[in-house]
Amino acid sequence: MPHLPQIKIPATYLRGGTSKGVFFRLQDLPEAARVPGAARDALLLRVIGSPDPYGKQIDGMGGATSSTSKTVIVATSSRPDHDVDYLFGQVSIDQAFVDWSGNCGNLSAAVGPFAIAGGLVDAARVPHDGIATVRIWQANIGKTIIAHVPITGGQVQETGDFELDGVTFPAAEVQLEFLDPADEGEDGGAMFPTGQLVDDLEVPGVGVLKATLINAGIPTIFVNADAIGYTGTELQDAINGDAKALAMFETIRAHGALKMGLIQQLDEIATRQHTPKIAFVAPPADYVSSSGKPVAAADIDVLARALSMGKLHHAMMGTAAVAIGTAAAIPGTLVNLAAGGGERHAVRFGHPSGTLRVGAEAQRVDGQWTVTRAVMSRSARVLMEGWVRVPGDAF
Structure with missing residues (x-):
């Protein structure tokens, strides 16, 4: 042949x-x-x-x-x-x-x-x-x-x-x-698709979780670390080797996607690996990054961990960083509250590999939050x- x-x-x-x-x-x-x-x-x-x-x-x-x-x-x-x-x-x-x-x-x-x-x-x-x-x-x-x-x-x-x-x-x-x-692309919808800064997300086998569902940078589901048994200081091995934990995150992601209107049936999540992202946040705490470098609580505003394609990311996805910066700039979201609340124009968060600073300019117009831009540096x-x-x- x-x-x-x-x-x-x-x-x-x-x-x-x-x-x-x-x-x-x-x-x-x-x-x-x-x-x-x-x-x-x-x-x-x-x-x-x-x-x-x-x-x-x-x-x-x-x-x-x-x-x-x-x-x-x-x-x-x-x-x-x-x-x-x-x-x-x-x-x-x-x-x-x-x-x-x-x-x-x-x-x-x-x-x-x-x-x-x-x-x-x-x-x-x-x-x-x-x-x-x-x-x-x-x-x-x-x-x-x-x-x-x-x-x-x-x-x-x-x-x-x-x-x-x-x-x-x-x-x-x-x-x-x-x-x-704010992502109003193929799926349409506002920055907060449910109209709420914090939702009650009912997840079978997990319970009712407080969640911020946001379309900014990339559709992202934020939950509090302590609500799912974590501290926010975890590195990859703590989660990626735990099949039960990965299944839990995927279940949360599926139910969050459904509530955001990104899917119509739960089984559709299997062919939508890239979006939405699932992340968890916590107030600042000391930890040691994956490179062995200490990260001091005093040097960050919030802890953030995010999963991509079913695994904890080794650092932070750039689009999820935009979502973090945007949510941190809007008083009342879970990210903002974990960072201490109030208004802010930038946030420095701790991720598994270290830290990252993201700036965001948010304003309330006609009762709706908008973000004009988010800024960060890469190479x-x-x-x-x-x-x-x-x-x-x-x-």
């Missing part, structure tokens, strides 16, 4: 924040994959190495974690006042689907650098030395992200002394502004560039 040879597709492997992904220019994809649909999904699954019943993604570019099973497609934007369109695909590790329901805040930091290096940004907008402002249309959720990318000698500067907990080596700082981050670096190869019959 004859077999088609492999084909080569131009691609770049980048780290953005605490994630890694395979980046493509839309124009470089095979014609069948330049539009949404089965061919595109099949191609990206094969690139990453999914579905893999072994859970390792050995035969692909994925790293077998939610942070490393990611793909990005970038194109020159036809929208006014935007430079590029950015589409994010979260590739399932063990199932044959790509989740397009949300953004990746970490990889957002790499979109600007990739777009500049790939000639997708008008050269007149890139200084020889200084900061290039890249206006990004986040196509998954229909929002604008402004990336401030350092430029030296006409090239993207990747090296620097900016340190990001969860990333081993320093790099150049990329500041991101998430404009109007990005090209790890490898060239071509990825896939069998010619993979899509």
